[in-house]
Amino acid sequence: MTFLDVIIRGLKRRPLRTGLTLLGISVGIAAVVALIGLSRGLVTSWTAGMRQRGTEIVVSNFRGSLTPKPFPAFTRDRIANLPGVAATCTILVDLMGIENAELMIVSGREWGCFAWENLKLVSGRMPNDQNEHAVVLGTNAADILKKKIGDTVQIETEELTVVGIANGGAFVENGSVILPLPLLQQITGNHDQISAIDVRVTPGMNDAGIRHLCDEMNKLIPEGHAEPAGEHIASSEGYRVINAMSWGTSLLAILVGVLGVTNTMLMSVFERKQEIAVLLALGWRPSRIVRMILWESALLGFLGGIIGVLLGIIGVQLLKMAPALRGMLEPDLRTNLMLEAIAIAVFVGVLSGLYPAWRSSRVAPSLALHG
Amino acid sequence: MNLTSSPSKAGAASRYVFEATGLIKDFDDGQVHALRGVDLQIEDGEFVAIVGPSGSGKTTLLQMLGALDRPSEGTLKYRGESLLDLPDPAAYRAHEIGFVFQAFHLLPTFTASENVQIPMFEDHKSRAERQERALELLKAVGLEERVNHYPAKLSGGERQRVAIARSLANSPSVLLADEPTGNLDSESANHVLDLLRSLHADRRMTLILVTHDMSIAACAQRAIQMKDGCAVFDGDPAKLSIHRIA
Numbered sequence: 001m002t003f004l005d006v007i008i009r010g011l012k013r014r015p016l017r018t019g020l021t022l023l024g025i026s027v028g029i030a031a032v033v034a035l036i037g038l039s040r041g042l043v044t045s046w047t048a049g050m051r052q053r054g055t056e057i058v059v060s061n062f063r064g065s066l067t068p069k070p071f072p073a074f075t076r077d078r079i080a081n082l083p084g085v086a087a088t089c090t091i092l093v094d095l096m097g098i099e100n101a102e103l104m105i106v107s108g109r110e111w112g113c114f115a116w117e118n119l120k121l122v123s124g125r126m127p128n129d130q131n132e133h134a135v136v137l138g139t140n141a142a143d144i145l146k147k148k149i150g151d152t153v154q155i156e157t158e159e160l161t162v163v164g165i166a167n168g169g170a171f172v173e174n175g176s177v178i179l180p181l182p183l184l185q186q187i188t189g190n191h192d193q194i195s196a197i198d199v200r201v202t203p204g205m206n207d208a209g210i211r212h213l214c215d216e217m218n219k220l221i222p223e224g225h226a227e228p229a230g231e232h233i234a235s236s237e238g239y240r241v242i243n244a245m246s247w248g249t250s251l252l253a254i255l256v257g258v259l260g261v262t263n264t265m266l267m268s269v270f271e272r273k274q275e276i277a278v279l280l281a282l283g284w285r286p287s288r289i290v291r292m293i294l295w296e297s298a299l300l301g302f303l304g305g306i307i308g309v310l311l312g313i314i315g316v317q318l319l320k321m322a323p324a325l326r327g328m329l330e331p332d333l334r335t336n337l338m339l340e341a342i343a344i345a346v347f348v349g350v351l352s353g354l355y356p357a358w359r360s361s362r363v364a365p366s367l368a369l370h371g
Numbered sequence: 372m373n374l375t376s377s378p379s380k381a382g383a384a385s386r387y388v389f390e391a392t393g394l395i396k397d398f399d400d401g402q403v404h405a406l407r408g409v410d411l412q413i414e415d416g417e418f419v420a421i422v423g424p425s426g427s428g429k430t431t432l433l434q435m436l437g438a439l440d441r442p443s444e445g446t447l448k449y450r451g452e453s454l455l456d457l458p459d460p461a462a463y464r465a466h467e468i469g470f471v472f473q474a475f476h477l478l479p480t481f482t483a484s485e486n487v488q489i490p491m492f493e494d495h496k497s498r499a500e501r502q503e504r505a506l507e508l509l510k511a512v513g514l515e516e517r518v519n520h521y522p523a524k525l526s527g528g529e530r531q532r533v534a535i536a537r538s539l540a541n542s543p544s545v546l547l548a549d550e551p552t553g554n555l556d557s558e559s560a561n562h563v564l565d566l567l568r569s570l571h572a573d574r575r576m577t578l579i580l581v582t583h584d585m586s587i588a589a590c591a592q593r594a595i596q597m598k599d600g601c602a603v604f605d606g607d608p609a610k611l612s613i614h615r616i617a
Contacts, residue, residue: 001485002498009480278476281439282490283465283541365464366440368472369430369549 007295010268017264022304024260025345028253029308032341033333034315035246040332042239047230048330049172050198052118055089056210057199059217059224062236068093070193071223078220079197084213087200089113092184092193098177099154101144105176106155108184115198119178124149124164130180136164138174145177153177158187171330197224254348257304261352265297269356269363276360277367286361293357294350301349305342312341385451388545388577389413389436394445396431396600405431406442407600415544418571418578420588420608423597429581430549432597436579437470437547438463465493469538469576471567473550475530477522483509483533484518490540508536512566528559535566539574546570548580552587564590585611 011018050058059079061069073090080088092108109115111130119126119136127134135153137145142165145153152159160179168174185191199217201210210228217226225232233239269276276289316331389412396406406428413419421429434440435447438460447454449467457463464470477486487505496504509518512532522530531551538546548567552560564587571578580591588594594611596604604611 001481001488001501003492005485006489006492009478013480274476275478278472278478279489280461281437281464281470282537283461283468283493284490285459285461285493288492364440365460366434368439368470368476369434 003292004295007292007299010272010292010296011299014268017267018300021260021264021300022307025257025301025304025348026308026311028250028255028257028348029305029341029345030311030315031253032250032344033309033312033337034319034331035250036243036341037312037316037331037333037337038319038329039239039243039246040337041329042242043230043233044332045170045172045329046233048170049168049176050229052169052173053089053115053198054118054200055115055198055229056201056205057214057217057226058229058232059197059199059221059226060195060232060236061224062232062238068195068236070190070195073192073194075194075221075224076197079199079217079226082213082216082220084201084205084209085199086202087114089115089198090181090194091115091196091198092181092188092190093195094184094188096155099145104141104144105172106184107176107178108181109178111180111182113198114200116178118173119164119166119168122165122167124162126164127180130182132163132180133158133160133183134163135160135177135179136166137162138176138178139165139167140171140174141177144175155179155184156187158183175329198229199226254344257345258348258352261297261300261304261349262355264300265293265353265356266359268296269293269360273363274367274370276363277365280363280365281368289360289363290357293360294353297353297356298346298349301345301347301352302342304349305345308345309338309341385448386414387412387448388415388417388450390446390448390451391435392446394432394435394447395443396428396435396440397443404600406435406445408445409597409600409602411595411602411605413577413579416571416575416577418568418590418592419580420591420594421579421581421597422583422585422588422594422611424583427597428600429597431600433547433549433579433581436545437468461493465490466541467543467545469540469543469546471531471534471538471546471548471551473553475522475527475534475554477530477533477537479522482519482521483514483525483529483536486522486533487537487540490537494541504540505536508539509533511539512536526559527555528562531555531559531563532566535563535570539570543576545577545579548578550582551580552582552584560587 061071076088076090079085090110094106095103096106098104122139126136137147147153147162149162151162153162185193201213214226279289313333316333320331391409391411394406394409397404409432421432423429435442438454438457441455484505487508488501491501506518509515512535514529514532517525517529552563555563567578568590570576582588588611589608591608594608595602596611
């Protein structure tokens with residue numbers, strides 16, 4: 001028998017109570033995994049989409065807004081000829097309800113620019129020119145909208161023909177409705193307005209060079225803001241709000257977990273008062289009793305963390321299917337998020353065990369000779 | 372003897388294991404007087420029975436001897452060193468004292484062997500050493516067939532024998548037993564009493580046993596009778612009943 005056995009037996013003594021406490025922690029951790037995974041997924045999905053397009057810098061205007069504000073298309077002219085800029089592509093992106101889908105990414109792209117190059121046709125063709133009333137659907141978008149070549153898609157008041165279904169190589173690209181920029185500008189009434197400029201830099205430019213180029217661009221375009229691709233999402237107001245809400249909700253769930261574990265451990269200490277007194281009478285130091293209680297609560301946290309991570313993964317898969325999120329982002333469930341969640345759970349366990357552990361250290365050993 | 376780091380069972384700065392002078396213990400801000408000035412000396416290897424009715428102070432006295440509580444006033448020495456100034460009472464309880472309780476106080480989710488190993492965690496024994504020692508002690512109390520039994524599967528007498536084996540885990544020199552036969556039928560009580568007497572004889576341990584049963588007290592070499600927090604008799608157990616009548 002090891003000290004760990006003593007700790008495990010302590011938890012197994014009241015299996016129902018231990019199980020319910022584990023459930024309490026795991027729900028909190030599941031919330032962390034699901035919500036943080038989704039909010040981080042927003043960044044990684046969009047970053048992956050831009051990598052697929054070969055975009056290294058994005059000029060956009062997120063300031064003071066949850067979604068990018070449109071700005072004049074001619075802004076591009078001020079940066080296109082900067083040294084280090086290899087190519088640019090003006091884009092207008094919007095989130096719209098389309099037919100039976102609550103929210104879809106609609107991406108209007110400058111005709112002929114590099115942002116069309118990553119689209120690998122699965123079926124159909126590309127639009128013939130920027131004036132054709134046609135769209136290309138990403139593979140997921142086609143699934144969500146249940147469209148095939150030749151069908152029409154209604155965007156706002158316009159009916160557009162689906163001429164191609166393409167694999168964009170990234171979740172966001174595959175979840176998008178893609179059409180020529182002028183067409184989307186006309187549909188949305190954003191004449192000569194864009195929401196982003198995708199920039200490719202000259203081959204071989206390192207991160208420092210890209211950041212320097214961003215700084216140069218920002219001096220020239222007060223109406224927009226240039227940032228390395230992906231960072232513009234992470235630093236946007238919208239993402240920060242989503243992230244704060246995710247953490248806020250998660251912390252509330254974790255707080256409930258803390259109270260649950262504290263209650264369980266406190267009950268355990270009260271119930272085992274005489275047993276603790278006996279252990280003290282048998283020569284255990286109060287510090288060992290404190291360690292025992294802290295390890296028990298840490299183990300509760302650890303197990304709750306593992307269960308929570310599993311529940312979170314299941315929860316995320318269900319959330320992904322929600323109409324508002326389908327096809328829009330791929331949750332970021334990397335190992336480091338799982339480890340962070342388990343570390344939070346263990347921390348929650350230890351934190352919750354502090355007061356009960358302190359109470360256990362106050363048990364009088366003389367209680368051993370009572371009853 | 373150094374009670375802090377390495378308790379020496381052989382060390383004998385005094386001929387007495389315990390020396391108490393003017394031991395007073397009050398509870399509830401002095402409203403309850405559990406001990407009212409007890410003086411006693413107990414020699415190494417003695418078998419002493421502490422008798423008396425409920426509330427007489429015998430269990431409180433045992434708590435003081437086991438460093439489970441501190442007296443309100445008076446002095447109490449263990450082998451010449453003050454028990455009141457112990458920097459680490461846990462070390463004293465772990466290495467010098469073995470406790471046997473009336474209600475056994477075995478941990479229900481641990482087997483007999485595991486229960487015996489519990490005190491050894493403070494003795495820095497390896498897992499294998501703990502297991503080996505537990506087996507040896509359970510054999511010594513005649514429970515080698517019950518090593519892996521949980522307390523719920525043991526009779527009252529067997530549970531108390533496991534508790535006695537546990538009290539011996541760290542080879543203490545003093546055994547403090549609080550009504551060890553109080554929860555047992557007469558046959559089991561006799562077995563447990565025989566076991567305690569043989570331990571006292573074979574291991575030359577100091578055995579201090581609290582009981583209200585005069586027949587058990589009669590087995591001791593010496594009896595101390597408590598009444599209202601005072602030691603009213605200290606001597607040959609055979610004279611105890613005469614004293615009571617008187």
